[in-house]
Each structure stands twice: as structure tokens, then as C-alpha cells.
Amino acid sequence: MSRYLLVRIGQSLLAVWGIVTIVFVVTRMLGDPAVLLMPLGTPDAQIQELRNSLGLERPMLFQYADFLRHAIVGDFGLSYQYFRPAMHVVLERMPATITLTGSALLVGSILGAITGFGAALARGRFLEFPIMCLALVGQATPVFWLGILLIMFFAVELGWFPTGGWVGAASLVLPTAALGIFVAANITRLFRSSMIETLSEDYIRTAKAKGLTSRTIFTVHAARNALIPVITMLALLAAELLGGSAVTETVFSWPGVGRLLVQAIDSKDFPVIQAGVFLIATIFVGINFLVDLLYTVLDPRIRLGK
Template sequence: MPNYLLTRIGESLLAIWGVVTIVFVVTRVLGDPAVLLLPIGSPAAALAELRSQLGLDQPILTQYVHFLGQAVRGDFGNSYQYMRPAMSVVLERMPATLMLAGSAIIIGIVLGGIAGLLAAIKRNTFVEYIVMFLALIGQATPMFWLGIVMIMFFAVNLGWLPTGGYGSFSNLVLPAMTLGTFVAASVTRLFRSSILDVLREEHVRTARAKGLRPKTIYVWHIGRNALIPVVTMVAILTAELLGGSAVAETVFSWPGVGRLIVQSIETQDFPVVQAAVCLVTTIFVFINLLVDIGYSLLDPRIRSHGGGHE
């Protein structure tokens, strides 16, 4: 187990380093930050002075080492738009994103788990066909379109909920349901398939031959093994929602990190983009590390062979 953990931690650190390096390269390719900070038509002397202050006149390798040192400390410079540390701007938006992503995951797990189990139990029946059809529709529906439909129905026509905003539970319902619908559809399809795969395994037939109660078989022999791929998917979806919920956050005017990234790209506020991307990546990698640990706890064969997700 210690060797397995050390290997996974090493791979996680390598992944974070790779993303930080890509961020550095991309921001240098996009253009000179000094040009963006100064007014159009500024004299060359002012441009040269600002480039010197920002360290942009140094060799690229020196800039890269300096950038890595700052990134380790969470220092990505000041936001061009907000005129304060970029990371603090991102961290201010993180609670809103965590709230939205967490609510969507809870909705997705509850609805998807129930639907997936129902579809597996009612296999080859009308119930399974309906559940799987709805799951397919949930995965195929564009998130922005679903959000607009929910706004039109629940906010405009019925007047039950606000069209957007942030600050109360009612503001959270529609964006959480929009994201939760996609999560539920994914969990439903995977959980059903996982249960059916486990049902065909030898140890389940042995448990039935021993005369164990159906509840015991489903909980200990089927449920535990069927959860392994679901745990992976839920964890990865959680990490993706932290940085990939920009569409829902934009549609519902939710002040999260995803919306901040979109706004910062539009205004060319590169320090904020760098800070947000690196922070979301770190969270994503950390969650995947937890997935690997959880995977090994659910299936000891993984850590004994040092394998990955197979």
C-alpha cells in the first residue's frame, strides 16, 4: 500500500507540473502582457520599463523558473481587472462553485443511483426501457438549452424560482438541477451496467447457492463491486464541475470560477486565468488521487498489483 500511494502521489505531482508548464507556455504565446497593461500607443520606453518590472526581459528559462517558484506559493501576480492578487480573486469565487457542484453531485447520485438500480432490477421490462431512454436524453441534451428551458418553465411561466443570481436556496435550485440532470443520467447508465456485470460473476452465483438473503447479496456482493466504476465517475464529474460548469454559471448568472474564467478570457486578464486553471487542475488531480485510494480500498487487487483503473 505505501508503494502504491507513493506512485500515485508522484504521478499527481507530475500532472500538476505539466499543467503549470502548459499554462506558462500558452500565456507567453498569446502575447506580451506588458502590451495589454499599457494604453494603446504608449511609447517604447514605457513598454520596456514595464517589461523589466515584470521580468519579461529575462531569458525564457529564467522566467519559467521564476514562474514555477511563484506558482508553488500560489502567486500568479495581480489581476489586470481587479488590481489585486489573482489567486484571491479566484478563491473568492470558489465557495459558489463548490456549493453548485456539490449540490449537483448529490442530486445526480440520489436520482442516478435509484434509477440505475431500478433499471437493473427491472431488466428487459418497460420500466428499464423508460429509465434508460430518459438517461440517454439527459446525457444528450445540451446543458445551456436545458438551463434555458428550466428558466422558462419554472421561473418565467410558473414563477416559482428566480431566473438567476446568488445568495439564497431558491437561486441554487435551477442551476443545481441543470447540472444534476447530466450527472444523474451518467450515473444511471453506468450503475445499471455495473450491476448487470457483477450479477454475472461467479461469486454472486456462489452467494446465491449458499442461500444468502437477496438483501445481503445486493449490498455486500453486488453493490460494493458495482460501486467501483461509479465512484470513479462521480469523483471525475465532481472535479470537472468545479472548472467546467461555466455554461450553467453563465446562464444562471452564478458567480463561480467557471464564469470567472470566461470573463477573464474575454478581458484578457491572464493572471486570473492562470490562477484559476492551476487551482482547478490541482483540485482535479487531488480528487483523482482520492479516487485511486478509494479504488484500492474497494478492490485490494488494485493496490496489490499496483495497477490503475482497468
């Protein structure tokens, strides 16, 4: 177990280093930050002065070394737009994104597990068809389009919820529904397939031969092992929602990191972009690390290396 843990920690640290390096390279590939930050027609002397103040005249290797040294402690410099430490700006928006992502995952995973379990039990019966049709539609529907429909109907027409922003708990309902439906659709299809595959295993037939009840077989033996791929999917969805909910946050004017990054890209606020990408990527790696540890609880064969 200790060797497995050390290997996973090493892989996680290597992944974070790779992400930080990619962020550095990509921001430099966008062009000279000094030129991008200054308006058109700015004299070369002022551009050179800004370049010197940002340390951009130094060799690229030295810039990378300084960037890496500061990134380790979360220092990405001052925001060009807010004139405050970029990481502080991102951290202020992170609770809103985590709240939205967590709510969507909670609602979507519960709904998806129930419908997926029901579809597996109803395999070959009439109930399976409408469940899988709804799951397919939910998976194929663009989240931003669904969000616009929810706003038009429940916020504009009925006036039940705010159209956007944060004005209380009611503001969380529509964006959670938009993202939660997408999560539920993915979980439904995967959990159904995983349950059907698990129910065909030899140990399930052995449990039936021993006289165990169907409820015990489904809930204790089959569901536990069927959850392993579902947990993987939840980890990927969590990362996708954390990093890819920018469109949803923009549609609902949600004060999260995704919307902040969109605004930072528009204003060429590179420190905020770097800090946001670094923080989201670190959370993504951390989630995957925790999932790997959870695998060892659900399936001891992973822990024992079998």
C-alpha cells in the same frame, strides 16, 4: 500499501507540475502580455515600460523559473483587473463553485444510483426502457440549453426561483437541477451496465447457491463492486463540473470560478487565468488521488497489487 501510496503521490505531483508548465506556455503563446494589455495605438515606449515592470524582457527560462517558484506557494501576481493577488480573487469565488458542484453531484449521484439500480433489476422488462430513454436524453441534452429552459419556465413563467445570481438558497435550485440531471443520466447508464456485469460474476452465483437472499446479494455483494466504475465516473464528473461549469455559471450569473475565468479571458487578466486553472487542476488531481485510495477500500486486490 506504502509503495502504492508513494507512487500515487509522485504521479499527482508530476501531474500538477505538468499542468503548471502548460499554463505558463499557453499564456505566453497567446502573445506579448504587454501588447495585449495596452490599448491600440499605445506608444512603444509605454509598452516597453510595462514589459519591464512585468519582467517580460528576461529570458524565457528565467521567467519560467520565477513562475514555477511563485506558483508552488500559490503566488501568481496581482490581478490586472482587481489589483489584488490573483489567487485571493479566485479563492473568493471557489466556495460558490464548490457549492454548486457538490450539490449537483449529490443530487445527480443519488438519483442516478436509484434509477440505475432499478434499471438493472428491471432488465428485460418494460420499466427498463423508459428509464434508459430518459437517461439517454439527459446525457445528450446540452446543459446550457437545459438551464435556459429551466429559467424560462420556473423563473420567468412561474416565478418560483430567481433567474440568476445569488439571493439565497433558492438561487441554487435551478443550476443544481441543470447540472444534476446531466450527472444522473451518466450515473444511471454506467451503474446499470456495471450492475449487470457484476451480477454475471461467479461469486454472485456462489452467493445464490449458498442461499443468500436476493436483497443481500444485490445490496451487499453486487452493489459494492459495481460502485468502482461509478466512483471513477463521479471523480471525472466532479473535475468536469469544476472546470467546465463556466457556461452554466454564465447562464445563471452564478458568482463562481468558471464565470470569473470567462471574464478574465475577456479582460486578458492572465494572473487570474493562471491561478484559476492551477487551482482547478490541483483539485482535480486531489480528487483522483482520493478516488485511488478509495479503490483500495472497495477492492483489496488493488491495494495488494493483484
